[in-house]
Amino acid sequence: MSADRKYRVLLTGASRGIGKAIAVALSDKAERIFLLGRDKKALDEVASLISGVDVIVLAGDVADVKFCAEVESLVAARGGINVLINNAGISDFCAFERQSQETIEKLLQVNLLAPIQLSQQLLPRLLREPSAQIINIGSTFSYIAYPGFATYSATKFGLRGFTEALGRELADTSVRVRLFSPRATKTDINSPEVTRLNQQLGTFEDDPAEVARQFVFFLTQRQTEYRVGFPEKLFAKINQIFPGVVSKSLHKQLPLIRQALASISTKS
Template identity: 35%
Template sequence: MSRLEGQHVVLTGAAGGLGGLLAERLRAAGARVTGIDRQSAAGCNEAIVCDLSSIAALEDLTDRLRNRRVNVLFNVAGLQYFGPIERQGPTGIALGYAVNLVAPAILSAALVPQMIERGEGQIVNIGSVMGAVPYPYFTAYSSAKAGLKGLSQALRRELHGRGVQVTHIAPRAVRTGFNTPLIERFMAASRMNADAPEQVADRIMRAVEQRAHDVSIGMPERLFTQLNALMPRVVDQGLTKQIATARALFA
């Protein structure tokens, strides 16, 4: 029997390509899923429409969730921008940080007290390999995901010994509608690896079942993560061709 049997899971980004697959798998494992997204998530037991970039909307959402027993929080929702940072604009940059980093922090803070009181719970943050290897032309996205990795590690240490696990999972590129046509062109031109969303959803589910700490998907990406931590200049050199490819798209 799955350890998720009978658990109440709150899942952000539930209407997305990866979020929808996770909702299906969570329900198949016996969990009751409350999906949160900008549009109704049909594959969940309950759907809450919420703009995660709005502080007012997040305040309303956290008020609702505090009064419910939540066993697992899945922070999956994300926004991605590909291009020169000066073209993203103030609103776009702020929206990206709000959804990718601020919302997970606020939702975690709202649900941690009840998890501590029960002595059990799990927070699952879906990051990106770009959070460990910050990628040019994904600058705001990469730095927000780096922040999410830091949030996960700090919160895990804060909750140590209190029965609450924090799981951070960093996929590489996933073949979903999250990728714009321009990103698809860049991925093809730079020969960037991309995984099937079903494969990524299965790997995420295994990590959650195992209550893993940090999981990075993709062997070359794990190597680049280690290199970037120890010898960032080597990674600088390794990304030279990809930078040139991206720069040519925006010339």
């Protein structure tokens, strides 16, 4: 194996958006990449974009506990990993009182429970590696809880808490646990209403390729957390120290946010 290709990666949510861009960007850094998602055809297409790397497609649903339990043995059978990237995620921009129980449960399962379960299942193997990482994909909403995204923000705050606690628990081991947090990015996760709202609020949306470039930089560095975007980094800090200041600023955005929420006609 070339010294440059030291990563053996399991990447969830690899079929589209940020995950797809990360998979492609890892081409010259990884020895092996397991691409996980529900859409096998899309994963095969991503695999065809990557050359010089051992690519294995794992088609399945991270919300399916049985499938997650199988992932460990599937990965072990093909030589194991030293990096787990919990990227698969879903969102739902919705007035909280109208959000369905089913959507709430799905958000918690995919965004929070699945990364926790996959981390636990793969941890014994990761601990046997001389150096290994679990990288969870957070969000600006891991730091700033946002109106219209109450449950999504809860999952991303939860993921940050999990990352911090597990990282501290494993501080004397070979496994580092880290959080990479994109800001708004041009992918399918954002509904047309969210994209329109971002435009109205002047919220910048990154290209997935740029997010992936910053992710690969983060992968090779030591810091525990990385947030994409300067104003977002600053607002996250302000929110930690003076949450009232951010609440006031978001209060001013509420009329536009309510308008966007009202434009979503059916219960999600």
